Amino acid sequence: MSDRLNEFLLHLSGALPSQAQTSGEPHRFHWIAAADDLEVAAIFHAIEHLPNDLPKDRRPYLDTALNLVAMRLRDEPELPDELIPRIAALYRRWGAEHPLRHLLLPWLTANGTIEALQEFADLTADDPPNRTSAAAVGFAPLMRHGDFNAEALYPRLLDALQHISVAALVLDLSNFLFRSGRLQQHPAAGVSGQLIDLLGGITSRLGQLEETSELTPEKLQVMRSQVSEGVALAVALCDALALIGDKNAIGKLNQLLTLSHRQLQCEAAAALARLGVEEGTKHLAEMAKHPVVRLRALKFAEEVEQLAAIDEEWKSPVARAEGELALWLSQETQFGIPPHEMELIDQRELAWPGFEEPQTCYLFRYAFHMPAGSFQSLGIVGPLTHSFAADLTPWKPEDAYAAFAGWQAEHQDVFETEPPEWQESQKQLADSLAARVVSEGYQVIQVVKLGYFFGDVRLVAVVRRADGIPGVAVADLRTTTFYSGEGTDRPIGPHEAYMMHKGREFLASFNPNTYGM
Numbered sequence: 001m002s003d004r005l006n007e008f009l010l011h012l013s014g015a016l017p018s019q020a021q022t023s024g025e026p027h028r029f030h031w032i033a034a035a036d037d038l039e040v041a042a043i044f045h046a047i048e049h050l051p052n053d054l055p056k057d058r059r060p061y062l063d064t065a066l067n068l069v070a071m072r073l074r075d076e077p078e079l080p081d082e083l084i085p086r087i088a089a090l091y092r093r094w095g096a097e098h099p100l101r102h103l104l105l106p107w108l109t110a111n112g113t114i115e116a117l118q119e120f121a122d123l124t125a126d127d128p129p130n131r132t133s134a135a136a137v138g139f140a141p142l143m144r145h146g147d148f149n150a151e152a153l154y155p156r157l158l159d160a161l162q163h164i165s166v167a168a169l170v171l172d173l174s175n176f177l178f179r180s181g182r183l184q185q186h187p188a189a190g191v192s193g194q195l196i197d198l199l200g201g202i203t204s205r206l207g208q209l210e211e212t213s214e215l216t217p218e219k220l221q222v223m224r225s226q227v228s229e230g231v232a233l234a235v236a237l238c239d240a241l242a243l244i245g246d247k248n249a250i251g252k253l254n255q256l257l258t259l260s261h262r263q264l265q266c267e268a269a270a271a272l273a274r275l276g277v278e279e280g281t282k283h284l285a286e287m288a289k290h291p292v293v294r295l296r297a298l299k300f301a302e303e304v305e306q307l308a309a310i311d312e313e314w315k316s317p318v319a320r321a322e323g324e325l326a327l328w329l330s331q332e333t334q335f336g337i338p339p340h341e342m343e344l345i346d347q348r349e350l351a352w353p354g355f356e357e358p359q360t361c362y363l364f365r366y367a368f369h370m371p372a373g374s375f376q377s378l379g380i381v382g383p384l385t386h387s388f389a390a391d392l393t394p395w396k397p398e399d400a401y402a403a404f405a406g407w408q409a410e411h412q413d414v415f416e417t418e419p420p421e422w423q424e425s426q427k428q429l430a431d432s433l434a435a436r437v438v439s440e441g442y443q444v445i446q447v448v449k450l451g452y453f454f455g456d457v458r459l460v461a462v463v464r465r466a467d468g469i470p471g472v473a474v475a476d477l478r479t480t481t482f483y484s485g486e487g488t489d490r491p492i493g494p495h496e497a498y499m500m501h502k503g504r505e506f507l508a509s510f511n512p513n514t515y516g517m
Contacts, residue, residue, distance in 0.1 A: 002039070005042060011058075012065065029061075032065060032072065034072060035072055037078065047065060069107060070106040074145075088123060091127075109141040121156040125158075126159075129165060143173065150183050153173075167236075171188065188240055192241065192246040199249065224336075231261065231264060234264055235263070249275070253268045263296070268280075292323070292327055318344055345364065347360070354383070363380055364379050366378075375490065378393060378400045391492075394488050394491075399504075404503065407499045414452065415452050416450065429459075444461050460472065471483050472492070
């Protein structure tokens with residue numbers, strides 16, 4: 001047994017003294033991603049003999065092993081045949097409440113042999129992970145690799161359609177394999193009647209949820225999860241039924257058009273258009289008016305060769321840019337809903353850090369109106385699509401572009417350090433710069449960081465000006481620049497202010513004749 005393997009197994013088993021255990025951080029074992037067959041077999045043997053209720057301090061090592069072996073199998077899929085049924089048996093033994101058992105599934109799908117895929121289909125049909133995000137880990141290798149026997153998954157995998165946590169994943173994979181030509185017939189063609197019934201049930205359920213009111217925060221969170229799952233499944237069903245070409249689905253697809261959810265309307269309209277129903281094309285043209293689904297509506301219309309049916313106003317570069325920002329803002333990682341207002345406030349060509357050719361930049365003002373109040377800011381589309389949690393509307397377009405450029409641009413000579421990281425010389429420099437800022441009439445509330453810009457050093461601090469206006473000061477060895485917090489109840493903070501500061505310099509250097517700050 002190699003030293004590296006022995007060290008890892010000792011950490012996984014908890015056999016080391018507590019002091020030695022804490023020194024063995026999981027990131028030290030990244031060699032597992034390139035482990036040989038014997039090492040993989042030994043690691044799995046050790047995992048088999050772990051208790052189900054593994055102590056929390058040893059769980060990171062199990063997490064590391066499961067993830068890194070999956071990575072190794074992604075690059076070198078060979079796995080000893082005798083391990084495959086043992087992986088399935090361990091998955092079942094760990095049970096639904098085990099926090100990491102879903103990480104065994106990509107071992108099977110990354111391996112990709114007929115036996116491994118059949119085991120994966122059985123596990124997914126009988127006992128899938130109870131969270132969609134966890135289940136997706138096992139499906140991911142099948143969406144990346146094309147050198148496996150896709151027929152080994154079917155028809156068994158279709159039995160998993162009864163489980164809400166994996167139904168959409170099963171259909172998305174089936175749609176992908178058929179669309180990419182991996183399968184000559186859609187694997188769910190034989191159960192299209194079942195899919196139509198399922199779509200009808202999902203439509204009814206989503207309709208009921210739309211009518212629900214007066215929810216507590218807890219119930220609202222549950223409802224959002226149910227809507228998210230229902231939407232994902234309805235989208236996959238629309239795609240599958242259109243690919244299968246079953247016109248018996250037209251009635252249920254028309255019902256889906258009656259819901260208020262615009263993405264679902266767009267997906268149903270696209271499915272109808274692909275089935276040759278004129279109403280589908282008309283509805284896609286209507287959906288293109290709404291920024292949040294505009295790009296999907298245009299894509300679907302192009303696929304069915306009906307792009308000419310959509311007004312030119314909604315196909316322009318500005319309209320497409322508006323749609324891109326609306327879609328980005330509506331993501332769960334951002335606001336989760338599309339903005340209530342959008343307005344183009346600036347458009348220009350700029351030489352942009354990281355791009356060889358000038359970039360067309362669009363700057364939009366957007367607003368959300370909530371029961372607790374309104375929020376507005378500026379978002380960019382062009383070299384990047386982005387916005388900040390702070391309100392940029394009090395700032396000129398040039399300053400907003402600078403903030404986005406400063407956020408995106410990367411260079412090894414442009415970086416920041418915060419007080420806990422400082423050496424003595426940096427502390428002295430920060431104290432000196434802070435003293436000068438005070439001498440200029442500012443009250444220093446908090447020193448935030450030092451910024452290094454191609455050899456120039458700046459202090460970034462939250463301050464209050466002599467007239468009482470709060471803001472951020474960026475002070476280098478020569479000057480102090482003040483970034484005001486006036487004009488909004490969500491002003492930029494020290495990080496956004498410094499992005500704007502360094503972004504101004506980036507853009508000025510890239511646009512010496514046309515960019516004035």
